[in-house]
Amino acid sequence: xxxxxxxxxxxxxxGTVGTGVYKLIGRRSEEMQQKxxxxxxxxxxxxxxxxxxxxxxxxxxxxxxxxxxIEDDEIQIVIEVMGGIEPAKTMIIEALKAGKNVVSANxxxxxxxxxxxxxxxxxxxxxxxxxxxxxxxxxxxRPLKQCLEGNQIDEIMGIVNGTTNYIxxxxxxxxxxxxxxxxxxxxxxxxxxxxxADVEGLDAGRKVAIMATSAFHSQVKFSDVYTEGxxxxxxxxxxxxxxxxxxxxxxxxARNTSNGIEAGVYPMMIDKKHPLATVRDSFNAVFVHxxxxxxxxxxxxxxxxxxTASAVVGDxxxxxxxxxxxxxxxxxxxxxxxxxxxxFADVKNRFFIxxxxxxxxxxLAAIAKVFGDHKVSIERVIxxxxxxxxxxxxxxxxxxxxxxxxxxxxxxxxxxxxxxISSIIREY
Numbered sequence: 001x002x003x004x005x006x007x008x009x010x011x012x013x014x015g016t017v018g019t020g021v022y023k024l025i026g027r028r029s030e031e032m033q034q035k036x037x038x039x040x041x042x043x044x045x046x047x048x049x050x051x052x053x054x055x056x057x058x059x060x061x062x063x064x065x066x067x068x069x070i071e072d073d074e075i076q077i078v079i080e081v082m083g084g085i086e087p088a089k090t091m092i093i094e095a096l097k098a099g100k101n102v103v104s105a106n107x108x109x110x111x112x113x114x115x116x117x118x119x120x121x122x123x124x125x126x127x128x129x130x131x132x133x134x135x136x137x138x139x140x141x142r143p144l145k146q147c148l149e150g151n152q153i154d155e156i157m158g159i160v161n162g163t164t165n166y167i168x169x170x171x172x173x174x175x176x177x178x179x180x181x182x183x184x185x186x187x188x189x190x191x192x193x194x195x196x197a198d199v200e201g202l203d204a205g206r207k208v209a210i211m212a213t214s215a216f217h218s219q220v221k222f223s224d225v226y227t228e229g230x231x232x233x234x235x236x237x238x239x240x241x242x243x244x245x246x247x248x249x250x251x252x253x254a255r256n257t258s259n260g261i262e263a264g265v266y267p268m269m270i271d272k273k274h275p276l277a278t279v280r281d282s283f284n285a286v287f288v289h290x291x292x293x294x295x296x297x298x299x300x301x302x303x304x305x306x307x308t309a310s311a312v313v314g315d316x317x318x319x320x321x322x323x324x325x326x327x328x329x330x331x332x333x334x335x336x337x338x339x340x341x342x343x344f345a346d347v348k349n350r351f352f353i354x355x356x357x358x359x360x361x362x363x364l365a366a367i368a369k370v371f372g373d374h375k376v377s378i379e380r381v382i383x384x385x386x387x388x389x390x391x392x393x394x395x396x397x398x399x400x401x402x403x404x405x406x407x408x409x410x411x412x413x414x415x416x417x418x419x420x421i422s423s424i425i426r427e428y
Contacts, residue, residue: 010069013082020309105132111206118333137307151290162282200229212254226264260340374408
């Protein structure tokens with residue numbers, strides 16, 4: 001190919017993902033030119049600390065001045081891998097309004113301000129792509145927005161946080177408790193020094209919001225997603241799950257129902273025969289159901305330097321083609337509907353409930369009456385005597401609205417015969 005143009009890139013951030021993007025663009029530069037019709041050149045890299053030595057990176061590319069990128073007319077693509085809300089939000093909006101195309105991996109920002117970012121992209125007739133914001137190297141946003149566009153998608157569910165999946169895998173397979181498994185995940189670099197966003201379901205919640213918006217064509221913000229983490233899962237819960245032929249996974253789930261969109265992240269017991277039950281360690285998987293395609297599953301590495309860089313660079317190549325063919329901005333904000341978000345209290349789920357009760361006649365009947373009074377139907381009961389005066393009672397319910405179950409549990413907590421509600425886990 002002769003007279004190939006060169007497209008200049010500004011990279012914001014040189015942490016784990018930024019370094020992976022730098023490496024991958026360098027590694028694939030010749031192929032990119034053949035595949036997209038243009039050569040790519042990273043012209044500037046925005047960093048916070050100019051004094052830090054970064055092995056394998058051309059130090060002449062580094063800058064700590066945003067204006068060197070935003071005011072450079074040669075730079076047509078900005079890659080944002082800094083994370084966080086600010087200054088990333090301001091920089092992305094400024095870049096898009098200036099007509100620069102943006103590729104981002106920033107789930108925190110996109111989950112809450114997606115429409116605002118797309119509005120800026122429309123104003124600048126620019127591309128805004130974010131495949132890397134969900135499930136690392138697994139392609140899921142582009143399939144939802146393009147490949148599966150002919151479907152009415154009614155459910156997305158998946159494992160979209162590698163840290164929690166690794167922890168739960170270790171609890172199930174190696175008999176570790178939560179604290180021990182978290183320590184191992186931290187040692188291997190799967191968990192951050194502050195693991196709150198992972199273990200409390202916040203990271204997965206942001207990804208669910210982004211996927212639901214893309215799939216259902218109606219805006220779902222992170223604040224619309226119910227989140228519950230895995231910190232309360234115990235060895236006893238794991239053992240009961242095994243006995244019942246289940247595993248426990250932190251599942252992100254979104255459903256498009258006739259009464260509104262349901263969106264949540266929480267630990268869930270799923271049958272060990274379900275495809276998601278076999279997703280181990282730090283791997284991710286997303287299950288999508290569409291009316292035409294049926295069930296599809298996307299599986300792979302959900303995080304890491306090069307898997308996430310793979311998604312970023314794929315978006316960069318897509319933008320490059322659009323620049324070559326002069327058609328940037330062709331896929332904009334797709335949430336053209338305004339569907340209601342269902343209150344989580346009205347969502348129906350099946351439940352596994354483990355409680356400590358008095359070991360005496362009439363206890364089970366009294367507890368069953370409370371559940372019945374609150375429209376909670378019991379499917380199974382397991383009772384194990386723990387001590388002379390106490391017994392452990394495990395109850396499995398039929399699908400019930402969340403608020404009915406919570407009302408029943410509140411009443412049970414006030415009863416002298418119930419000393420503790422030990423676990424409440426949803427079942428798929």
